[in-house]
Amino acid sequence: MAVVGTSTKRIDGIEKVTGTAEFTTDIVLPRMIHAKLKRSPYAHAKILGIDTSKAEQMPGVRAVITAADLPDVRLGVLTLDEHLLAHDKTRLVGEPVAAVAADTPEIARAACEQIEVEYEELAPLFDPEEAIKLDPPVVLHEEYEEYEKLLEIAEMDERPPNLWQAYRIRHGDIDDAFKKAEDEGGYIIENRYATGYVHTACMEPHGAVAQWSSDGSLTLWAGGQSPYIARDGLAKALDLSPSKVRVIVPFVGGAFGGKLTVKEGAIAASLAHKAGRPVKIILTRAEDLAATAARTPFIFDIKDAVTKDGILIGRKVTSILWGGGYSGEGILKPIFSTHLYPGSYRLAALWVDSYGVYTNRVSGGALRGYGCAESAWAVETQMDIIARKCDIDAVELRINNLLTEGERTAITMPAHAFSAHECLTKCADAIEWETPSESLESPWYRGKGIALGNKYSFAPTASSTELKVHEDASCELRTSAVDLGQGAYTILTQIVADEFGIEIDQVKLVTPDTAITPFDHVAGSSRQTFHTGNATRMACDDAKRQIRELAASKLEADPDDLEVSGGRISVKGSSKSIEVEDLFVVEMLAGKRPAVDEIIGKATWEVTASPHDPNTGQGEEPMAYMGHGAQAAEVEVNVETGQVRIRRFVSAIDVGKAMNPQGVEMQNYGGGCMGIGIALHEDMCFDANGEMTNASLMDYKIPSIVEMPLNEYMESIIVEVPHQHGPYGAKGAGEIVVVPTSPAIGNAIYDAIGVRIWDQPLTPEKVVKAWKEKQASGNGSGS
Amino acid sequence: MIDCHYLEPTSVSEACTLLVEHGDGAKVVAGGQSMAILLRNGLSQPSHLISIQHVTGLEDINASSEGVTIGAKVTLNRLNGIGETHPTLRALDDVVRGVADQQIRNFATLGGAICEAHPASDITVALSALHATVKLASANGERTVPICDFVTGAFATAAGPGELLTEVVIPSFDLASAAAAHRRFALRAGDYPVVGVGAFVSLDGTGNCEDVRIVVGNCSGAPVHAQEAESRLRGNSIVGNNGALAEAGELAAAHVSPAGDPMAPSEYKIDLVSVLTREALEEAITRATS
Amino acid sequence: MKYPLSLTVNDENYDILVEPYHTLMEAIRDGIGLTGTKCACEDGRCGTCTVMVDGQLVKSCLMLGLQANGKSVLTIEGMGSPDDLHPLQAAFLEHGAVQCGYCTPGMLLTAKQLLDENPNPTEDDIRSAFVGNLCRCGVYTHATEAVLSVAGEENR
């Protein structure tokens, strides 16, 4: 029976509903002690001295470290610009400068307070438009030129000293496009958009447990997105050979891009080394929100050339990613965000300058939709504005501009398994696009909005898996793909069950542990179903090949004539068969052993991609695949309080093949929920010193159930346009579900009350302000 | 680390004695819904915690001709629906439904909600509009303080050392011609409000406003009385007079100068004061006339 | 100064020592070692630490351990076991109301209290009940379905 494509229950579910699932926060080791970090209160300061003596003398304190105790290496994703503990300078409030391990978390916290750090305050720099100047008021990284960089950025006559990323797209003749629009009665539509500060705010805070063995090797338990990225990072930070580092991933309480690196894990490891004891570090919620990487804002200046019939012929974008003290995991965002500028649309000319700059705020990181969710806000709001300007229905306008299968986008990505049209129309039907919203009694207004989105999955990338077959014909999949809640373990299990024709409960998953499970790049970029799924299928094939070869002599048949299913190996077209068990022999006192070798299938799935030229954005196929989706919202806006309620929400995404339809529905609803939070409620706020002022789950407002539409008004639509390289045709679903949400809601607000709010989130305060401005000027502020 | 003692008196007088004995280092714990967090995060480091969990006599709700008396330990959950049994308390009922969540309401006490003196407290706003008084017991006896004088600022009350809040008294009024209501706006369900407004109105025989109270929460350390707005209405026709109510809203807004909160700058809070004042008045008038 | 704390947790008796400033959440997790009860926010907003004390739902980080002295506590571990799931646990699984699983224990106890008090809740009742339980994965829609599917069922 086919298991792929059915909504099997999640295989890690029993542990999760009974409270037996062990998360990093739950781990307790003998003699384990607890770490806390001493953090900088200044956004920008020189460290003149650190006195840890008082802390060291406190009873119960086992180790105190500062940068002096660590190897002097700079870390980073592609630009190595950051020390584990601040070296001679701090560049954001909350940057760790020292760490303590003590018998209890309370003692560690008290000891941190006893550490005296002498700072010389420097002027902070917060404004990205100041930061990008050639002569900025403040330079964050004086030694930038000396840093190791693993990625080439666009050539510039002179690099602004705070700039760490520059990327350009030069496709077609942009000047000609604007001229044509002007000359032929078309439109030039130019607007500025901004996104806000968003945090992953996973329910499980960041944390790790570190333990050293007597042979000098380190084991780290950390609920992160990639044990191999973690292993590599730990090895670099602590100057160890990667083979000395073992990373085990327990259950993970959410990640969403926020758990790619294990900085606090490396600090815990260093403390554990010094203390000679296992060390646990769990960030407080305030630290988690204020001092771990966030989705930092973008500013987009976008200018479109459109014919009078609403055909987009040219687009010019300048964007700045408002980075923080370090480039961090945000390093590729100025590049990957550009994927959405053509998105699903045909664009004869595209001109982009995209930058990332340092400021003295929290560092930029990944968050579901890496760059695309941000640029979609600008692009899909533009599309709505264009539609209104041209007086063409917003769905029709988008359809008129869509690419067709096989065409290449303006960034040379082939449009394959191109489902934008289907997503859009199904979504529009579900929200009854043709029927305008009912009017409500003042001060409430209703309106509908729609938006389209894409999410690429990056390349180059690779996943390896191993598949061991046991004597009872059960299979054990060893993978370093991580289940962050998205259901990866379940889907991989389904694949194995399907490939071997066995039941789900005959598949055992060996979860990520770098001592056992093979390389997998990362649980990110919507890549696990696609890449690890492929690797898993291939490992199954490899194991089945071994089985066929082993069985061939017993069955006196050619291996190619054999098939393996349901624990039996049979000769095609005949009744001759044996059991998998027959490939094993009895060993005295030891049960059964494989007659020859262990049956272990191994495979690596790899997608190569040649890097695009950072000066033109042109090259070969730049990504593994491109996913599509559309979302629509009906909102109710109260113009007096500014409250926006989502009355109705539809999410239609193309997953190629729904490996587990309920799992896709969970992404549609769950992503919708996060998308609604990002659009309306979530905003990291900072005071004039650069300190976050709402670093709690009380004040940083991820949605509660009440912010969601009633169940009957939530709709999940699954579109299946198979991808030629996807396992069973599948593509990922994890990120596309938050890409169109903000513009869909913003467009709905416009439909309801005729005002545009250009900067996310669309908070009640901004709604009231925009409405009042509109009343005062007697018309809408939308162009 | 702090050395902290935990004491469990069983009577009000015992509790008061302990409070005096341990002076500044003593801290009352009622439901713990605010205290536990402060203690856990080291933000409060008392030498003695005086739990009133086993203190008897603080859990009654009694009605007399003078009004309704609610014991300090009555939980917010028990107050849910109080407007049905004691219609003069509908404004308190308005509040209780919106405060935090059921987990918190199950254990949060009325006394704790008042004594916490959170600037955004809904409870004190509603009780101020209702002209409630609180009874404070101490080794020297008892005193009664109007709630608007009791909460003196953000996290500050007029409770002297050794004083325990024992009761809240909400005076009765003529339901045929008077009523109160509370309106709040929060950025998310379950959160403290951005602004809350409590309003009380009483009407004379002609439908004019005889008395009115407008109390605004989270625009200052303690609830604020919007006196100009009250004056605008007192003695004037208010039933069905939307213009007057809107004006009162604007006067209330003009009266406050709140500090901004994250995501709710001062200007926005002022806008909300105007809207919520009008709405609370409308609702109070509707109640008074039906 | 540490004080003895006597608790009945999931029908078993425990006698431990706690500081007065330790919360019930710490008593359950660190003192007794039942880690199904989670901690995520430190300000009482998120509800991942929700348990029942004498049949009343509470966020265990908002109650001192000593406040629960002598009382009976129900945590997720006592709600059902892997071989004998509580109908709500089964329904959460069945209806996809579990993603990362970190908020799940708290959500389940909240759902249980709701049905204990109101066997036939409306969707609005369910939403009011879950106000104090935040979930970042956004399982709300499915959790509502799960609770509705169990509502009215016998044998809860």
Ligand SMILES: Cc1cc2nc3c(=O)[nH]c(=O)nc-3n(C[C@H](O)[C@H](O)[C@H](O)COP(=O)(O)OP(=O)(O)OC[C@H]3O[C@@H](n4cnc5c(N)ncnc54)[C@H](O)[C@@H]3O)c2cc1C
């Ligand atoms: C997540 C969250 C959301 C909330 N949302 C809201 C909201 O929207 N609106 C709102 O109004 N409130 C809100 N609250 C506050 C809540 O109402 C209070 O925490 C609760 O009522 C406090 O009551 P308690 O009995 O638990 O007090 P405790 O925490 O035990 O005590 C609180 C304070 O009062 C003192 N105290 C308590 N009882 C007495 C007494 N009898 N005499 C003298 N002093 C005493 C204590 O020493 C302490 O200083 C929220 C709280 C939380 C945690």
